[in-house]
Amino acid sequence: QKAIDGAAKAFIFRRLLQGNPTAQVRGIWPQQRQSESMISTENAMLSHLYTLLHLKKNIRRTFLKGLISRFHDKSTEAAELCFIADTLAHLPYNTNEAPLYVIYEISRHAAIQGTNIQSRFRTLLQYDDLLSNAEDDDDLAAVVARIGNVVNDELAAVSRVAQSVSILLLCKQYLQRTMGYTEVRCEAYQPDESVKENDSKVRRQLPAFAA
Numbered sequence: 001q002k003a004i005d006g007a008a009k010a011f012i013f014r015r016l017l018q019g020n021p022t023a024q025v026r027g028i029w030p031q032q033r034q035s036e037s038m039i040s041t042e043n044a045m046l047s048h049l050y051t052l053l054h055l056k057k058n059i060r061r062t063f064l065k066g067l068i069s070r071f072h073d074k075s076t077e078a079a080e081l082c083f084i085a086d087t088l089a090h091l092p093y094n095t096n097e098a099p100l101y102v103i104y105e106i107s108r109h110a111a112i113q114g115t116n117i118q119s120r121f122r123t124l125l126q127y128d129d130l131l132s133n134a135e136d137d138d139d140l141a142a143v144v145a146r147i148g149n150v151v152n153d154e155l156a157a158v159s160r161v162a163q164s165v166s167i168l169l170l171c172k173q174y175l176q177r178t179m180g181y182t183e184v185r186c187e188a189y190q191p192d193e194s195v196k197e198n199d200s201k202v203r204r205q206l207p208a209f210a211a
Helices: 002-018 047-053 057-069 078-090 097-132 137-179 183-188
Strands: none
Touching: 002 047, 002 057, 002 078, 047 057, 057 078, 057 097, 078 137, 097 137, 097 183
8 A cells, every 4th residue: 555655646746846737747757768659668657666566476466456446536636547557558567467467457447437337327317307307497497406416426427437447448458559468368367367478578569658
């Protein structure tokens, strides 16, 4: 948990250094870019922290899962989510097991949040039925006054969840593309299974990730 708290503080510190609260806060060191389209594997700002944690699988997984869990937290703003996605995309993964685990956890998160979005849309449809059944303008105005704030809150919640899922799925697609993983390989990965191929060294091309 301390490592995750440290990642959150790194985002805050980076934003303060930039001096512009509305500017995007990248999770990489831009001055280390090899070119406009290529980034080295050592560019994640949290690379050093990761190298201290990655040797033990259970500690490494706890850290990676903790970063992804920030996407569950309603208090995590979109700018920080992009910072975390940037970090996950550019950490110096050593073996294929780590990015495959990240992809696995992102898929699980997206499936859970997808169900959440569907549930919230069903709730919104119920409110739509109330509006449709209003008998006159006065009745309609009364319904709108009663449910207007609730609908706005639901729409904001759906938008927030959809945005967080979209950012994570972009990160997943980026990792799959740059690592050269097929969909079949990603779906076959199970964290409780030991597969020799997953312990092989990572090889990847790294175009810049953009959330």
